[in-house]
Amino acid sequence: MSRTLPSDRSRAAGQPAVPVRTAPYQGLRPFAERDAAYFFGRGTERTILVANLMAARLTLVYGESGVGKSSILRAGVVHHLREHEGDAGLAGESPRLLVVYVKRWAGDPVARLLESVGDEIARALGVSPAEIGTPSSGLAEALARWSTRWNLDLLVILDQFEEYFLYHADEDEDHPEPFATEFTRAVNRADLPVSFLVAIREDALAKLDRFKGRIPKLFENYVRIRHLRASQAEAAIVEPLARFSELSPGEEPWTAEPELVRQVLKGVQVGKVVLSAVGRGVAAEPADGQETDPPIETPYLQMVLTRLWAEEVRRGSRRLRLRTLDELHGPEEIVRTHLFESMDALPPDQQEVAAGVFHHLVTPGGAKIGHTAKDLADYTELPEERVRSLLRALSAPGAPILRTVGARPGQDGEPRYEIFHDVLAPAILGWRADWEARRAAETAAHHKLEERTRRWQRRRVWAGVIVAVVLAATAGEAVRSDRGERAAVAGQAAAERQADQAEATASSANATARVSSRMAYTARADTFCAKGNASVEALGPRPSRVDHPQSFGRWLSNALPIGKRTSLLWHLLPVPRGQPSLGAVVHEYDRGLAAYESAAQALVDGQIEVARLRLLRADLLGERYVTLAGRNGFRDCALALTPPP
Numbered sequence: 001m002s003r004t005l006p007s008d009r010s011r012a013a014g015q016p017a018v019p020v021r022t023a024p025y026q027g028l029r030p031f032a033e034r035d036a037a038y039f040f041g042r043g044t045e046r047t048i049l050v051a052n053l054m055a056a057r058l059t060l061v062y063g064e065s066g067v068g069k070s071s072i073l074r075a076g077v078v079h080h081l082r083e084h085e086g087d088a089g090l091a092g093e094s095p096r097l098l099v100v101y102v103k104r105w106a107g108d109p110v111a112r113l114l115e116s117v118g119d120e121i122a123r124a125l126g127v128s129p130a131e132i133g134t135p136s137s138g139l140a141e142a143l144a145r146w147s148t149r150w151n152l153d154l155l156v157i158l159d160q161f162e163e164y165f166l167y168h169a170d171e172d173e174d175h176p177e178p179f180a181t182e183f184t185r186a187v188n189r190a191d192l193p194v195s196f197l198v199a200i201r202e203d204a205l206a207k208l209d210r211f212k213g214r215i216p217k218l219f220e221n222y223v224r225i226r227h228l229r230a231s232q233a234e235a236a237i238v239e240p241l242a243r244f245s246e247l248s249p250g251e252e253p254w255t256a257e258p259e260l261v262r263q264v265l266k267g268v269q270v271g272k273v274v275l276s277a278v279g280r281g282v283a284a285e286p287a288d289g290q291e292t293d294p295p296i297e298t299p300y301l302q303m304v305l306t307r308l309w310a311e312e313v314r315r316g317s318r319r320l321r322l323r324t325l326d327e328l329h330g331p332e333e334i335v336r337t338h339l340f341e342s343m344d345a346l347p348p349d350q351q352e353v354a355a356g357v358f359h360h361l362v363t364p365g366g367a368k369i370g371h372t373a374k375d376l377a378d379y380t381e382l383p384e385e386r387v388r389s390l391l392r393a394l395s396a397p398g399a400p401i402l403r404t405v406g407a408r409p410g411q412d413g414e415p416r417y418e419i420f421h422d423v424l425a426p427a428i429l430g431w432r433a434d435w436e437a438r439r440a441a442e443t444a445a446h447h448k449l450e451e452r453t454r455r456w457q458r459r460r461v462w463a464g465v466i467v468a469v470v471l472a473a474t475a476g477e478a479v480r481s482d483r484g485e486r487a488a489v490a491g492q493a494a495a496e497r498q499a500d501q502a503e504a505t506a507s508s509a510n511a512t513a514r515v516s517s518r519m520a521y522t523a524r525a526d527t528f529c530a531k532g533n534a535s536v537e538a539l540g541p542r543p544s545r546v547d548h549p550q551s552f553g554r555w556l557s558n559a560l561p562i563g564k565r566t567s568l569l570w571h572l573l574p575v576p577r578g579q580p581s582l583g584a585v586v587h588e589y590d591r592g593l594a595a596y597e598s599a600a601q602a603l604v605d606g607q608i609e610v611a612r613l614r615l616l617r618a619d620l621l622g623e624r625y626v627t628l629a630g631r632n633g634f635r636d637c638a639l640a641l642t643p644p645p
């Protein structure tokens with residue numbers, strides 16, 4: 001099928017106005033049609049895809065998750081085709097070319113596809129969708145009728161096709177899936193002026209077997225989208241700055257230091273940043289021949305650029321600088337901390353909801369799946385309002401962790417939530433595993449505290465009994481007869497009253513002594529900590545964890561026993577009565593030590609990626625401990641777990 005690109009005077013009616021951008025970079029969102037001015041590096045792929053779509057009945061586009069398939073299709077192909085609709089100048093005679101883009105597969109895909117085509121026709125003609133109507137016939141018939149009636153050639157792009165299989169997994173010979181049947185008929189119908197482009201993630205390609213016997217030339221015409229190369233990604237860093245500067249012509253244009261560009265590209269190469277659910281990261285070596293122009297993970301590129309740009313804006317600069325990147329600890333750290341920071345900023349009760357909700361939004365294999373707030377509340381058995389408030393927080397602009405997607409047909413407009421991009425999935429699983437570990441440690445600490453309280457209470461009861469017995473004996477009461485028993489009871493009551501009185505006196509004395517006992521406790525603990533700190537100093541300078549991770553691991557392994565000794569001595573100090581917050585400080589110290597211990601183990605074992613994640617967590621706990629200790633009046637102890645600057 002060959003095509004021309006006829007003019008379309010009415011396109012302007014539905015054309016979205018060029019949006020005002022607030023940032024040059026796209027972040028984790030795929031580029032859409034309106035972002036085309038900021039989309040770079042994919043000129044060749046766009047040309048190839050447009051040519052295929054125009055020339056072939058069915059084109060298969062595939063590529064790894066996150067390589068930029070949707071972005072090329074929308075900001076490249078769709079934008080290009082729509083922009084050129086006005087060029088050919090054969091309106092009225094040759095058919096009008098109409099591009100339809102579909103990416104949602106939940107619910108009824110046939111109805112959704114027809115609705116999208118109807119909307120697009122309405123938009124192109126400048127009429128309301130109601131005027132186009134909803135066809136009652138099947139997909140092929142409806143497309144045939146519409147294309148004849150409005151003199152159209154249709155280019156239909158079906159993106160995220162892997163989700164079709166996710167939502168419509170079941171099919172057997174007796175119950176063929178309706179979309180599969182309808183789509184097959186439309187593709188195979190030779191007289192239909194419609195081309196289809198199916199875009200699918202590489203790992204789901206095998207699922208297309210469902211169509212294999214039905215669409216004979218299914219795998220005949222395909223295009224594989226590969227990762228953006230460093231040379232292309234360079235344009236994706238520099239060019240959007242120039243575009244963005246055009247929005248404020250009077251001001252100094254935005255620029256990027258060449259060395260910064262080099263370092264960013266180095267840090268976001270494929271295989272460089274690997275995040276794993278259980279921290280089992282690997283730093284893969286680039287494949288042969290890729291060193292000169294290595295492949296880039298564009299979602300990571302976007303995360304780093306977005307963070308860097310925001311930081312430069314905050315500092316009042318108009319230049320992306322290497323120094324700023326270094327101060328943010330480099331590209332890998334930006335990606336890694338992106339999610340942890342966002343999650344740790346949430347209040348603890350929201351973190352608890354998030355841990356429950358994530359379990360249902362990310363499969364153990366790291367794939368995303370969408371659910372409504374109501375479904376998530378049902379699955380987690382948490383109050384719906386708590387779940388909704390979390391979902392709102394995580395999908396707010398500037399916090400791209402979740403996003404809302406369209407409702408399933410018949411669900412009354414209820415949106416579904418899914419994780420923003422698959423690249424976040426491993427980090428989300430990692431955060432969740434970490435949250436659970438923290439939760440377990442807190443529960444254990446809490447039980448320990450409860451056990452101590454119970455022991456202390458038991459001691460008090462025994463002390464009361466002894467006091468009562470001593471008092472009864474000194475009153476000379478014999479316990480042999482009823483009379484004697486009654487007297488004994490009366491005597492015990494008197495003894496209890498006396499004991500209560502004694503306790504009241506003691507507690508008021510305690511109240512006055514509380515301040516001094518608190519000071520005595522912190523001072524004694526500080527003595528142990530001061531000794532510990534001095535012993536750690538004596539180990540010599542702390543090696544850099546970034547440049548010499550294994551030496552740092554060895555240093556940490558030597559420092560930890562000193563910390564443990566300090567903890568042991570500290571635990572021997574009785575916590576002053578009525579001051580449980582003081583007792584909590586040493587428990588927080590233990591948690592920090594335990595976190596550094598597991599990081600040290602990973603470092604010594606040479607599991608650098610695992611160790612990085614654990615050190616990050618340990619630093620967070622360390623900071624929390626230092627704040628808590630300082631707030632409770634400790635001096636030397638507040639220096640005991642100070643994370644490195």
Ligand SMILES: Nc1ncnc2c1ncn2[C@@H]1O[C@H](COP(=O)(O)OP(=O)(O)OP(=O)(O)O)[C@@H](O)[C@H]1O
Pocket residue numbers: 026027028029030031039040041042063064065066067068069070071072160201228236298299301302422
């Ligand atoms: N040419 C590009 N330059 C810079 N960033 C890009 C480019 N193409 C895509 N990205 C970014 O890469 C990320 C992934 O893009 P996109 O969603 O288009 O990939 P995809 O292959 O469709 O992913 P999926 O497999 O999840 O559908 C997004 O953050 C997007 O902004």
Ligand SMILES: [Mg+2]
Pocket residue numbers: 030069070071159160
């Ligand atoms: Mg996509």
